[in-house]
Amino acid sequence: MNDIIISGKMKMADIINHDKRALVLMPRFGIELGLGDQTVKEICTEKGIHTDFFLLMVNVFLNPNYFPDRKLKNLDVDMLLLYLDNSHKYYLEEKIPYLENLLEEFKNTVEHPATGQLEKFFRQYIEEVKDHLAYEDHTAFPYVAALSEQIKKKQVDLSGIDYNIGLFEERHDNIEEKLSDLKSLLIKYFPPSNDRYIRIRLLNELMDFEEDLINHARIEDKVLIPIVEQLEQKIS
Ligand SMILES: [Fe+2]
Known part of the structure; x- marks a missing residue:
């Protein structure tokens, strides 16, 4: 279950259903539960978080095989x-x-x-x-x-x-x-x-x-x- 790549179009709630370890990650971005059906991008925009940054962090955190090299620039x-x-x-x-x-x-x-x-x-x-x-x-x-x-x-x-x-x-x-x-x-x-x-x-x-x-x-x-x-x- 670890190797899907999280994208901005995914519902934020689905990340937690996919991998419960995301539960501890979200508060570090100021994102709390009560996520409704909003997508990752919608919530990031609402909270003033750069979506690409959030996606990079969540993918590295959840997936040991994810290599972010090109996205670091x-x-x-x-x-x-x-x-x-x-x-x-x-x-x-x-x-x-x-x-x-x-x-x-x-x-x-x-x-x-x-x-x-x-x-x-x-x-x-x-x-x-x-x-x-x-x-x-x-x-x-x-x-x-x-x-x-x-x-x-x-x-x-x-x-x-x-x-x-x-x-x-x-x-x-x-x-x-x-x-x-x-x-x-x-x-x-x-x-x-x-x-x-x-x-x-x-x-x-x-x-x-x-x-x-x-x-x-x-x-x-x-x-x-x-x-x-x-x-x-x-x-x-
Ligand atoms: Fe540390």
Whole structure:
């Protein structure tokens, strides 16, 4: 189901029916449910979102085989940074606190010596995710914003900035690996507990988060990095 290409003529609601992962993507563009039968183009126009930008992002996010190369040329970097910033805010302010609450709820349903281990794996994973996001928010994205600003002003002076997008690419590692210990503990080792649904819910939410981060990282790798490389070439 992943390989259809989303177009502007499609109904926005059909994207979600096609792939539920679009549910987390839409609020990052300020698009909320209650979509009616409006098409992608109609909703984008109404919300002031460039339709081509939305289509590029949604296709990269939902489809690992989608290569946007030729569509990157006219992409507005500031719009991309805003989207990435919205995604990070969602992780930090909504999703992680929600996962923390779920873990607490789960811990209250089980009495098992491995609960401490579970908590430890969870904390390590969340810290890793937060470090990853903080590096992007405080180092990589401000660099991209400064680069874009300088190019717009046509007075390129980045002498104070000792950074390039290659450094980001090198560091853009896989944060999902840390999650596997946590998932194994929940799937393989915890004994049956009084409330099996809370464990299923916790696992579902962790896997959903994992997938969201993978798709998010793909946008950074396939859209952000190439576009910044193009900007860097312009000024070199
Ligand atoms: Fe990110």
